[in-house]
Amino acid sequence: MNAAIDAWRRILRADQVDDSEPTLSRYSRSSQPQGTRPCCVLYPTCTSDVQEIIRIAWDYEVVVYPISRGKNWGYGDACAPTDGAAILDLSRMNRIVEVNTELAYAVIEPGVTQGQLYDYLQEHETGLWMDCTGAGLDASLVGNTLDRGFGHTRYGDHFLTSCGMEAVLADGRVLRTGFGHYPNAKASNVYPYGVGPYLDGLFCQSNYGIVTQLGLWLMPKPEAFCFFYVTVDHDEDIAIMVDALRPLRMAGILPAALHIGNDLRIFSSRGTYPWKETGGATPLPESERVRLRKMLGIGAWTVGSALTGTHAHVRASCAAVRQAVRGLGKLTFVSDRKMDLIRWAVPRLNRLGLAKRPGELLESLETLFATLKGKPTNQALRGTHWRLRRAPAEDSDDPLDVGGGLMWVSPVLPMTGRDALRVMRIIEPVFARYRFEPLATFTMINERAMIAILNVAFDKADAEESGAAVHCYHDLVDALMAEGYVLYRSGLSGLSKLADEGDPFWQVASEIKRTLDPKDIISRGRYIPPLRPKQAD
């Protein structure tokens, strides 16, 4: 290990290798109950740095764990699956290599943040929108895409809207996918498959290579935009809502990654647990839940999404939504014009003291509008404060600074009301058993499937609660998988539940790993189980 660090020091600048105690401690922090500790942190600035680093790792058989920005909140943050890895922090590889306004795509390095690309698109008046997640301004777009994360717009499926990868392999070779490996290739960032096998899927949720460049598709700003939300009163109305909206999603009328969140999810985005009102009791008593719903003027579930297109298309889509949910829930449209009106009116209403909580309404609408137009904010990160006993310092949005504990459980289910209800019925008793609240969102990720994002939120300062969170997490995953609702993505704690040695899928995944990285030096244990020593032939 030390020999490897010495070798890295010889080829890199002094500020590119850091094994100081404060740095190692900082990179060990996690929103999970337990992080892992690296041996050092390396800061490459270009692809050839990555190649040289990996060649040394290969020679010394040291594990390197690439992170883009390390903001993998709730899944493992910047932590490797195992202690002692060299963290390959790609944050200094943050070039926006190309933005093509005619064909609406960007080519970026892993260190490019959501905030950075957004600012670039604005400052250069590109007329292009990106899709963003709730992971904040400093989160990496590449990192999210490689873990198959998603956002809120028509381009919400990030892997689906990526096109063209550059990846460094364990032996230092640089592989370009799609058409990118042909000289003068014209369509590298507009047609994903190239010719021959389509390899991009190999580099997501795996450890076969280090992606150092990625093409991302962007959206021309639509002519018209209208936000809508629907609230329903009862827990079981989720089923009605899913079944009412599925035909619209499937017909292409709701092309965005549409989200349906429960009341608890909204409470957690607006403030922390009502410790005072509940006298410290957990989980949230029904009476308090009802009080909070009333106070915020929300129902059991809220659907929120945006309609985009020409003015006529948006009008047609509004009509289709209106017809689909008629009699089922309370529907509100907020167009850009209406939003301007609200922006004008709110300060005046505030001054006059006439309206109920108008400032809060405006703030949450502003956040939603931003997100649905691909403008990243740090707002959603506050959801990690939910169970904190002490109010966090105002000056940091970083969950790791405030001690917010967060474990995502994110199963995939068919887009039916039955399945949504079934998932809720599975998880509710588990959350209750460990005195947590079932914070839940269902995202219509494509035209047929939803991803449920369930959140075990806890206070890292409370050892007992942290312990309960771990058990709650494992019970949730086990209960869901037993009924065939498998995770779309996993945190460090869930990885060992996914792979089965007897399953040809995982056998093949491991065989590919052994071929591309026989010493298992890239992200050992990430999705692909650690390789066993090979049997003598």
Added chain:
Amino acid sequence: MNAAIDAWRRILRADQVDDSEPTLSRYSRSSQPQGTRPCCVLYPTCTSDVQEIIRIAWDYEVVVYPISRGKNWGYGDACAPTDGAAILDLSRMNRIVEVNTELAYAVIEPGVTQGQLYDYLQEHETGLWMDCTGAGLDASLVGNTLDRGFGHTRYGDHFLTSCGMEAVLADGRVLRTGFGHYPNAKASNVYPYGVGPYLDGLFCQSNYGIVTQLGLWLMPKPEAFCFFYVTVDHDEDIAIMVDALRPLRMAGILPAALHIGNDLRIFSSRGTYPWKETGGATPLPESERVRLRKMLGIGAWTVGSALTGTHAHVRASCAAVRQAVRGLGKLTFVSDRKMDLIRWAVPRLNRLGLAKRPGELLESLETLFATLKGKPTNQALRGTHWRLRRAPAEDSDDPLDVGGGLMWVSPVLPMTGRDALRVMRIIEPVFARYRFEPLATFTMINERAMIAILNVAFDKADAEESGAAVHCYHDLVDALMAEGYVLYRSGLSGLSKLADEGDPFWQVASEIKRTLDPKDIISRGRYIPPLRPKQAD
């Protein structure tokens, strides 16, 4: 070889192994100038047959070449890349395993034909539409998807709308992709990626396994449908048309795989080369081209596609198309209602002799309507007759029966007018040099890229013309690839042009092949170059 055939005979029924001369001759036929000859043809009826067959192939180190229906027209038909392979004809594995009307998908075996699935969806009144290609009623859906073929609707990208594979590996293991390998998995056919690496891309345009089952997404019949077409007068107007329509494609207003075909493509779909009128001269003289355009009432290029959605959406989309092409071309809309009117009027006009060629107009509209609604026909197969000297017998639509020669050249290009023009400027002199016509279609396959489908059509009965076709093909591919326009898919003749030993992409592709199929028994030479004997370690 004979030992393997004997072993297959021992485990299969007599009618499942055929090495008779007529069968081998039949499977050697090709729309390419030259086919290859198999050693025998095997007819498995289920996945376990395939497993047993491949185990014997493994033991005897014999190459097997799976075909679904063998209708890979213009790319190699049922022929393996090399002589002497055992053809694994999967046509008897033709079960429609499941059709889910709520979530709009089907799970099918490779032998299921376009015509079969279409009939099933109609007969069972599912209310679902499929996407089809022009390859005819008897072509396989799975085979087309695995070669990343495309059709004409919103679900025109067949790989993109497939979800969940079952594949038999070279050692007989059965691998299920996505979530399909988890017990009780609920989302196997609604969410493609599963968890961990997304492996489906490996089984397209490769030879890593034998796909024995595939999930395909279907479309609920839309509320409204309107066909439109635009014609432009001049060759170079293709550029204007592409640039005018790109913003609509990118905004999601034209969600279908939209096609733009030239006059020659339309001539070839309506009849054969005017041998008499040209006195046998080739390529088609300009004067004759002008005469044919006039006679058929078409321009240099014709864009055709369908708008679907609610009535209001279709109206809005019609308006957007009208605005986009105003002043640029001649635009016609044909709604379902208008089509009914034409159907009513045409026989009457015919009787009265009032209209110019109304029967022909109706016939071509009927074909277009069918295709755009996912109803397969054999109409497009007649395009292979273009250069035939003798009129083909009326009773066969099979290009192999009529001797139609066909070599597709299909480069991918960015969706810009510049690139479309450039591709035409590259190919025109090459076609002219060999006295062929540049039959061309540009398909907007996604929101940023087009696939140009160029067709070297020739008469297999004419040896000289067949020889010229081969040279023309190679010159076209070379000229296009030199400028970075790489093929999206390749026929047998083009395979050797794709892979480069020094390129890490192809190195990795071969390393994966060596891992999964070390004896190179599945489809040797298909996209992945034949494995070389491994060097001693």
